[in-house]
Amino acid sequence: MAIGLKNNIKKTAVVYDKWLSTLGGGEVVACNFTKALHEVGYETTFIAGNLVDPKIIKDKLKIDLTGINFIEVWNDEDRISQLTENTDIFVNASYMDYTLSKSKHNYYYTSFPTKANNNPKAYIINNILLPLLSKHIKPVEFSSNSVNTKEENGHLLYQIDKNLEVKFSYLKPAREYLCKFSIFYPLVSKYSQECTKYELKNASLTSQNIRFDHLHNVIHYELKFIPNFKTTNLNIIFSNFRDEAYLINPRIITYNPINKRFLKLIEHKFINRLRAGFFYNIKGRMKKFDLIFANSSFTQKWIKKYWNTPSTVLYPPVSLIKSNKKIIKNNQICSVGRFFTLGHGKKQEIMVNAFKQLCDKGLKEWELHLAGGLGNEESSQNFMKELQNQSKGYPIFFHINCSRKEIENIYLSSKIYWHATGFGENQDINPIKFEHFGIAPIEAISAKCVPVLFNGGGLPDTVKSFHISSKKYLFNSIPELIDKTEYIILNYNKQSKIINKIQKKLLETYSEKAFKNKFIKQITNA
Numbered sequence: 001m002a003i004g005l006k007n008n009i010k011k012t013a014v015v016y017d018k019w020l021s022t023l024g025g026g027e028v029v030a031c032n033f034t035k036a037l038h039e040v041g042y043e044t045t046f047i048a049g050n051l052v053d054p055k056i057i058k059d060k061l062k063i064d065l066t067g068i069n070f071i072e073v074w075n076d077e078d079r080i081s082q083l084t085e086n087t088d089i090f091v092n093a094s095y096m097d098y099t100l101s102k103s104k105h106n107y108y109y110t111s112f113p114t115k116a117n118n119n120p121k122a123y124i125i126n127n128i129l130l131p132l133l134s135k136h137i138k139p140v141e142f143s144s145n146s147v148n149t150k151e152e153n154g155h156l157l158y159q160i161d162k163n164l165e166v167k168f169s170y171l172k173p174a175r176e177y178l179c180k181f182s183i184f185y186p187l188v189s190k191y192s193q194e195c196t197k198y199e200l201k202n203a204s205l206t207s208q209n210i211r212f213d214h215l216h217n218v219i220h221y222e223l224k225f226i227p228n229f230k231t232t233n234l235n236i237i238f239s240n241f242r243d244e245a246y247l248i249n250p251r252i253i254t255y256n257p258i259n260k261r262f263l264k265l266i267e268h269k270f271i272n273r274l275r276a277g278f279f280y281n282i283k284g285r286m287k288k289f290d291l292i293f294a295n296s297s298f299t300q301k302w303i304k305k306y307w308n309t310p311s312t313v314l315y316p317p318v319s320l321i322k323s324n325k326k327i328i329k330n331n332q333i334c335s336v337g338r339f340f341t342l343g344h345g346k347k348q349e350i351m352v353n354a355f356k357q358l359c360d361k362g363l364k365e366w367e368l369h370l371a372g373g374l375g376n377e378e379s380s381q382n383f384m385k386e387l388q389n390q391s392k393g394y395p396i397f398f399h400i401n402c403s404r405k406e407i408e409n410i411y412l413s414s415k416i417y418w419h420a421t422g423f424g425e426n427q428d429i430n431p432i433k434f435e436h437f438g439i440a441p442i443e444a445i446s447a448k449c450v451p452v453l454f455n456g457g458g459l460p461d462t463v464k465s466f467h468i469s470s471k472k473y474l475f476n477s478i479p480e481l482i483d484k485t486e487y488i489i490l491n492y493n494k495q496s497k498i499i500n501k502i503q504k505k506l507l508e509t510y511s512e513k514a515f516k517n518k519f520i521k522q523i524t525n526a
Helices: 025-039 054-061 077-084 120-136 260-276 282-286 297-307 348-360 378-390 404-413 439-446 459-465 478-490 492-501 503-510 512-524
Strands: 012-017 043-048 069-072 089-092 105-110 140-142 149-152 155-159 163-168 177-184 196-201 203-213 218-227 232-238 246-253 291-294 332-336 367-372 396-400 416-419 450-454
Touching (some): 012 077, 025 089, 025 105, 043 077, 177 232, 218 232, 282 297, 291 512, 332 348, 332 439, 348 367, 378 396, 396 404, 404 439, 416 478, 439 459, 450 459, 450 478, 478 492, 492 503, 503 512
Parallel strands (some): 012 089, 043 069, 089 105, 105 291, 367 396, 416 450
Antiparallel strands (some): 140 163, 149 155, 155 246, 163 232, 203 218
């Protein structure tokens, strides 16, 4: 049934992406869904786990979402059901989040499918263990991805810069909870408490207890509250105080019969599963969507294998890079991707290793530039420190949480682009650890970088789509990456001409216009 706009009646649409604040490739897709629906006349709402200022979205992703209504919801399918009741379209573009809505038409965009295990072990984990743990382990989620941290006396301290917002999820509305946290002031004064305020969002405060520890320059807070929804936000506001302040150990205290030592032992193993959310009967859920989109033929293959359901390939929109000025390429290699170790990590350590070997072999006057977002989770912070330590003494540069303009300048000034996601992984066992599509390589090619990509996941399809030789632009090992890079350096003029010739194909296949036209056509004919 066609669902276009009829008789000038305003239609409503909701796009959902819990991970908006990461501003990664998946978020480019979600924002373009939102923009496309708004442009064809839908009154559009964006539901995100953490709200992001549209000005930041425009700056970093070059997507203008003026006129869009934003609502914050974190791990609360019931609330999304309420918010989407009587709406016309719901597009779930949230990675590994299979939330359904009450919209008339539901669509799911798959970056990569979760394996629908139906064995006894998976049943116990998803249907018994995770629901049980969610009652006693409340993951702490920060609204900002760029919280400064430091470690002191065995505690991880989160710097409060004007304000700091923390989310506690898996709460039960109408039940009373106890929240504890402390604030450390390196230079405590009598004005410290006056300059620090807090507020609870989506909750009613029932009591508070504030205790000063003058010996250690710490103020301890205990708040009792009743949440209105499954997630409550604690916002700490810090103003009119010139010195530093740090949040310590924000947590929800649960009174339960489960041994606390046992919880500590297993918390690290399941905390990210709880952050992402857990869903029963994934195969059954997916059959309730009107249409499932896959971001590549690689992902489409695994949707069929995991969910036994058909899907339609809809390539992500790529913000193709143009320059009105003459492009001046420097002797530099670049790679763009988030700095993290979970899921399909971007394998920056492989590229650092390869570039160091190139330098040790005699490569001179070349630089490696690695750019991408960096979250505040401990694993990502430690990964970045390790990369920086490995890079000492070499012309390797890191561009962390930089603007879209800076990313584009890095592309435009680079001659070669590297991408190593999936390196060292087994595609049959862990396909999720591969690049399922790869927006950054397309952006780099549009900026006329010569690509050298890992031969796995959706990256070979990218090379094939341009009808260029996979032998020259795909690698399977570090020695191959080094050899092919050396070949491109020696034959750069010839290689750059090949890349110039495929620019028209880029526009026809990967542009925002191509994405919008195919998406609107698909939902109109659904």
